Amino acid sequence: MKPVRSWGRLSSDPHYAFGLNNPFGVKSIVCHGTRKGVAHGMGRSYGDICLNPEGALWVTTGLDHFIAFDDSNGRLVCEAGVLLRDIQRLVIPHGWILPVTPGTQLVTVGGAIANDVHGKNHHILGSFGDHVQSVSLIRTDGEIIQCGPHEKADWFAATVGGAGLTGVITQAEIQLRRAPGPWLDAETVPYANLNEFFCLADGSEADWEHTVSWIDCITGGGGRGLFMRGNPTSDGERPLPRQRKLTMPVVPPVSMVNQFSLRPFNMAYYYLKKWQAKRVITHYEPFFYPLDNLLEWNRIYGPKGFFQYQSVVPREAGQDAVQAMLKEIARSGDGSFLAVLKTFGNRQSIGMLSFPQPGVTLALDFPNRGDHTHRLFERLDAVVREAKGRLYLAKDARMPRQLFEAGYPRLTEFIKYRDPGISSSLSRRLMGS
């Protein structure tokens, strides 16, 4: 057994890890195990969705082979452990791009499907599952299920965003999107309060493919921030940015994000970026994946790890709910540097347990300060519940079961598709098995 952590580094419990190194051998590992397991890709989800202490982890990163790519129509077939990074690097020179990508490209295709990840262009292109044409699942009883939007659509709806609980995803077919190249025309616009944020968001949706914002939840009264928007551009060839990778070399004894560092840091970041705010042509990597060049950045939160709290609340309640959450955070004295505020488009997700829904999403991370942090979360939960919102499973390590059940009304429908041989910490915590 070996200790395995998820991205939040909240636990380091022992797991029986099995590498799924070739697709022909998956069945023999997944079907004949004595203990229940769950698929595990890059371990980039923050909480316990990819963990299964004392049980099996089926590590999918060895399933890293492309199977076919048709340059003429942008259809890509690959194994589930292929990284989004490798897809981008393969297809962008051919004039294609992943239609939807999350804030890191160091995740597997299987993980992107199982969490139905979203990106900065949700208002135009929805979430990752919207572009998947077909998925192969291996169930622990040996059955192989091929599903997609037009084939066993019920299985597909359960599997997209299904937290890996419907079977092990081994292969997928993705419809890529035309892209003029690796460049984006991007602009940063500072906003002073939430009113301005919502005006910017609404005003940008029609003309900008990508929108997102960094929100300063602590200084300046909370609620000011930087709105970033971008569009793909074919504007000229220019030299590629130099790749400089830094690694956070150690786990500091205490979190480097704390009440002393956060205020000056947030203030400096806000003003620095405000002065620099302008329109630039940028490469897709720093635009989509600003943290990917700082390897193991999750270590800055110290040995106790950190939580990420991501909610979505419907638009009617949105502004008040976000304001209320910011107020609670300011009152707690805890805070978050990586705070992201974004509006989702007006579309329902495919998956029964997909996170995105029409409204506004706020993502915040908090160093783990034990009870203090949990009490803050309870107050944030109350705001989310009141606003009829939900929390994102890929980020969650602690939400109460009632909040999960209230936020995900298709849960009872989903349960029928679960694979009885698959279990994770998250599934036991929120679904009882």
Added chain:
Amino acid sequence: MNNKKRIVVVGATSAMAEHCARLWLAKQPVDLTLVGRDAQRVERVAADLKVRSPQSEIRIVQADFFNPGAISATVENIFQSGNVDIVLIAHGSLSSQTDCQEDLEACCKTLEVNGVSPVLYAEAFAKQMERSNQGTIAIIGSVAGDRGRKSNYIYGAAKGLVTRYAQGLQHRFEGTGVKVVLIKPGPTDTPMTAHLKASGSKLASVEGVVKLIVDGVESGRLVVYAPGIWRAIMLVLMHIPNKIFNKMDI
């Protein structure tokens, strides 16, 4: 005939061989022949490489690894479609030392697959390359072949055989157009578990090791330690007197 560099990889389904191939293809389109035992698994590798480099020509050869006659025929066949610029001989399997001690069958398999078979392949390629007086033979040995120790001496003995063999072959081809490169990787993380490694473990990543191999083959170095630090480590280990070495728990 085309003018692409012609590369043959024996043991194409090994993680190291496959990553070497990916790197070669990323540099420029090549004419690549993949030799393996399990056709299904070699086809998986070939399909992936074809997607990564559509301009490359990729052929598959299913072959026996132990029958000398079959090996000889396989290699002759490969040369029938032209000379080979680089052959990477990469097959092998890291078996458990205890299995080898318990079961002579396992012991024999370990010696054959890691020692005898790579040597037979190299010898078959040497014969062909000598005729054309050009080409590079790259063989994957191991730091385990530098000195025997209790935790893996059967595997180490097989890799030691490869080391001695490569030395002799280098001697034989000195001053000719044929180059022989012996690669000695240290313990390497397989890609499948790299990110799961417990903190503190210092295994090298397969991508880093592979870059050293490809660069070493390119420049025709005699011995490539990958990562390079193993040259120093093994230099020290090889000079520890037996009396002391044999008391060490390594």
